[in-house]
Amino acid sequence: MAKTIVQEFTKGLWKEIPPFRLVLGLCPTLALTKSVENGVGMGFALTFVLVCSNILIAALRKVIPPKVRIACFIIIVATFVIIVELMMQAYTYSLYEKMGIFIPLIVVNCIPLGRAEAFAYKNGIIRSILDGLGMGIGYTLSLGSLALIRETIGTGSLVGAIPFLFSYNFTNIFGEAYQPFSFMVEAPGAFVCLGLMLCVMNMLGKK
Amino acid sequence: MKEMINMVVVLTILSVTSGGSLAFLRDKTKDRIEQQQLKFVKGPAIMSVLPNVTNDPTESYFKLNAGTKQERSFFVGMVDGKQKYVAFESKGKGFGGEIGLMIGVDLETDQVVGVGITTHAETPGLGSRAKTDPAFTNQFKGKPLMETFKVKSDGGNIDALSGATITSRGVSDGVTQAGAIYKELKPQILEGLKTVKK
Amino acid sequence: MRDLLLFTISCILLNNILLIQYLGNCPFLGTSKRMETATGMAMAVVFVLVLAGVMTWLTRKYILVPFNLVYLQTIVFILVIAALVQFVEMFLRKSIPVLYSGLGIYLPLITTNCAVLGVCLINVNEDYDFLQMLVSSFAYPVGFGLALILFAGVRERILLARVPKPLQDTAIGLITAGLLSLTFFAFKGMV
Numbered sequence: 001m002a003k004t005i006v007q008e009f010t011k012g013l014w015k016e017i018p019p020f021r022l023v024l025g026l027c028p029t030l031a032l033t034k035s036v037e038n039g040v041g042m043g044f045a046l047t048f049v050l051v052c053s054n055i056l057i058a059a060l061r062k063v064i065p066p067k068v069r070i071a072c073f074i075i076i077v078a079t080f081v082i083i084v085e086l087m088m089q090a091y092t093y094s095l096y097e098k099m100g101i102f103i104p105l106i107v108v109n110c111i112p113l114g115r116a117e118a119f120a121y122k123n124g125i126i127r128s129i130l131d132g133l134g135m136g137i138g139y140t141l142s143l144g145s146l147a148l149i150r151e152t153i154g155t156g157s158l159v160g161a162i163p164f165l166f167s168y169n170f171t172n173i174f175g176e177a178y179q180p181f182s183f184m185v186e187a188p189g190a191f192v193c194l195g196l197m198l199c200v201m202n203m204l205g206k207k
Numbered sequence: 208m209k210e211m212i213n214m215v216v217v218l219t220i221l222s223v224t225s226g227g228s229l230a231f232l233r234d235k236t237k238d239r240i241e242q243q244q245l246k247f248v249k250g251p252a253i254m255s256v257l258p259n260v261t262n263d264p265t266e267s268y269f270k271l272n273a274g275t276k277q278e279r280s281f282f283v284g285m286v287d288g289k290q291k292y293v294a295f296e297s298k299g300k301g302f303g304g305e306i307g308l309m310i311g312v313d314l315e316t317d318q319v320v321g322v323g324i325t326t327h328a329e330t331p332g333l334g335s336r337a338k339t340d341p342a343f344t345n346q347f348k349g350k351p352l353m354e355t356f357k358v359k360s361d362g363g364n365i366d367a368l369s370g371a372t373i374t375s376r377g378v379s380d381g382v383t384q385a386g387a388i389y390k391e392l393k394p395q396i397l398e399g400l401k402t403v404k405k
Numbered sequence: 406m407r408d409l410l411l412f413t414i415s416c417i418l419l420n421n422i423l424l425i426q427y428l429g430n431c432p433f434l435g436t437s438k439r440m441e442t443a444t445g446m447a448m449a450v451v452f453v454l455v456l457a458g459v460m461t462w463l464t465r466k467y468i469l470v471p472f473n474l475v476y477l478q479t480i481v482f483i484l485v486i487a488a489l490v491q492f493v494e495m496f497l498r499k500s501i502p503v504l505y506s507g508l509g510i511y512l513p514l515i516t517t518n519c520a521v522l523g524v525c526l527i528n529v530n531e532d533y534d535f536l537q538m539l540v541s542s543f544a545y546p547v548g549f550g551l552a553l554i555l556f557a558g559v560r561e562r563i564l565l566a567r568v569p570k571p572l573q574d575t576a577i578g579l580i581t582a583g584l585l586s587l588t589f590f591a592f593k594g595m596v
Binding site: 024025026027030031071074075078079081082085086100101104105107108109110113186187188189190191192194195196198199200202203 | 424425426427428429430431434476477478479480482483484487516517518519521522523526527530570571572573575576577578579580582583584586587590
């Protein structure tokens, strides 16, 4: 299964896109997609952790003894998670407040640990970077699109900012008369919406 | 045996490097995080107890010693360039521990302009309503700060939250204490105001 | 006492960790296909979480706070939990083989169950005292188990139903979870 380098990158965008194809990292997918801002913020944080931990693990893969590899992975991933925590506290504090407990929970998100075990521990640095980047961007896109649907239908407007890039403010997308379908931004809506998206992905994938 | 040593060495080096780099980063970001916390954690509480201010109170504040006890920060709220309000923290004893309060006072009339809960450990859904239900804290508005606040069952004039009398009592005590602090420090507060840039 | 009781109910139903707070969803979907595995997982989580809650709370109070190391909380907690799970596994295998044969295979999965780390973090973030911490570390996983077992019961029935192809497996599972979450939602405002 010699994949080309390009394929290592693109597989994370469609073929193995988390969390739809690889059902991993569901908790933040459900909890942080109330608004696009949170979803994309989480995607960025995860991408950073994933790429950094993939690089380090691929670089150290010959040194880490197989028996204690999981412990090593956890230490590496947790270190980068704390780096993200500190940086977010210092530079994007309001976003940090909104995401709250889910930032430290990136440690047990399964995606960084899963990729470390399944990919970075067996492959070279370049491939691991591309794998991490692809998966991270795929995750960001998934969370972003899910959040887009939920926020638009659930509140009738899109307000927020993408960290470091731009801010946006669209209110009353469907006009004044639209009654927000607040089911979508509550917990039950998260499950149903994700289930329906998965169904659409399955239908498209069948072709 | 060689494998054992190998494992221990790798894990130790990894932990030490990780701890070291995090300590370094922590040191570098510490001041910035403190400032951000002041702005985002205290900021909203300050803004909620001071109506219509036109400046950023987290940037114009001064510190005073209450008696010989710890330092207190006084945040100044300005309306159209005039120093009108001051906000400071107090605390009361609630059911689950201390309740942190932010109290806003009008400097001319000495009336309470707002009371906000900053931190608490009250029972979710009961005492925690002190923070989420504005009708409770609104009762303090417009009353002179230097009087004693009590809940109705103790002979006062504050309606307690149902099922959370201890919490309500704690908040009332906290505001009463704030009144005592304000009374004691009023001259120093007026002095301190001059040090804050307009 | 009354407050603690209400707090327990609020942890189990109102703020159900799975369906309202969205924690621990990976094992929720992974181990709910059969009733047997669901019960095993639920019990293992309750067992480990009570221990983990106490350990992490003590670690924070007596090690991290006095030495000013609170920023290392995430890494320390996950290592404490991982070590604890490993230790529990060894202990059970040696001393209580009956329990081990029931819970054993779920124990390694628990380290990466975000409900466990999540509850430990909630305990310290909300500044619970020892008793409150004990209640929450017990009540949250009980809520987790309740939701998991209910869900497994529904899912066993779904196996017999004819589900449209694209909806099969995880997709229908998530929609079912949504409906279940809706029922838990009705408890809001009860306390």
